[in-house]
């Protein structure tokens with residue numbers, strides 16, 4: 001708690017004006033129909049490998065190589081592609097770079113690569129598009145789950161340069177094909193889903209590649225760490241903001257109490273990242289696109305709770321995160337005058353049937369006497385009240401990043417040197433998860 005607060009204080013001093021603008025946009029996206037994982041629908045993806053530039057969390061610009069949708073600009077990461085189990089996926093890759101490129105699809109069987117436009121050549125791993133050429137990769141997605149795609153050529157160079165993306169296969173068996181299940185089993189049910197695609201970058205390598213110099217990939221030493229292609233605090237801006245045209249994806253997980261969040265975690269770089277979340281443990285239900293089942297059909301009977309996902313390069317995890325406030329020992333909706341409310345538990349699950357308040361803690365007063373305002377340093381997420389959805393008075397110019405009075409939790413790499421942008425804290429592989437007040441988000 002103390003640590004989060006000091007973090008927010010630093011954050012608001014350094015990034016306050018920009019974050020304020022971000023929150024104005026954030027408000028506008030808490031509305032029906034907001035795509036929680038932005039991306040493109042398959043099963044056909046036309047993309048071009050090309051160079052472009054990204055903006056890092058400290059404002060530096062670096063060249064990347066990325067997969068561009070169609071003939072558009074390269075993006076970091078490449079398009080997040082949604083397909084349905086059983087579909088035949090066709091990926092047409094055109095090469096606008098000066099060296100051979102290719103694509104591989106870990107976890108997918110029987111990928112057929114064919115030449116569409118010469119020149120192409122057989123590579124070490126798969127058919128490569130030479131500069132100006134186009135290769136088509138075709139495969140059937142037989143299993144739902146969270147996957148990635150990446151370069152299959154000079155991988156120790158091209159993957160750090162940015163040639164990768166996420167592939168999400170939705171289940172096709174009824175009733176699990178409703179967009180609210182990750183796999184063909186009730187254990188994978190979720191209310192909202194978010195992507196956490198983890199990567200890192202060595203600026204010396206990026207610049208050497210930009211200037212056409214050879215690089216020694218054994219000296220890889222990253223100084224920027226990314227979630228979905230952005231460093232904090234840019235992770236918290238909405239997806240698709242115009243000032244990050246080559247980094248269209250954000251990472252701003254939001255749920256209401258009691259909702260199930262599906263976390264799709266993909267390690268795409270060269271390093272492992274212990275991805276750590278605050279607020280609760282998460283239940284790991286799948287790894288590498290397979291439910292953690294003892295036998296087929298058993299569901300996620302081998303699932304387990306973790307407070308940190310050991311994300312390793314090439315691995316994917318699916319986890320279910322839920323926040324209820326159970327066991328806090330105080331009433332999250334407040335007590336006393338002005339905070340009158342009921343905890344109505346007709347179905348006997350221990351929670352209010354509407355707000356998901358934990359009824360055993362209902363009416364229990366907040367166990368801390370808040371210091372007077374002159375004794376406090378304010379973080380931008382502090383709403384002025386400890387209660388969910390409740391705002392209190394703040395000194396002029398304080399707060400403002402959390403207008404819905406959500407509970408906010410830092411989610412970040414637990415290799416804490418990765419919470420920086422080139423040695424400057426805070427930044428890097430970090431975002432804030434928001435538990436939003438009941439009724440503040442559209443139900444889907």
Ligand SMILES: [Cu+2]
Pocket residue numbers: 276278410412
């Ligand atoms: Cu922490």
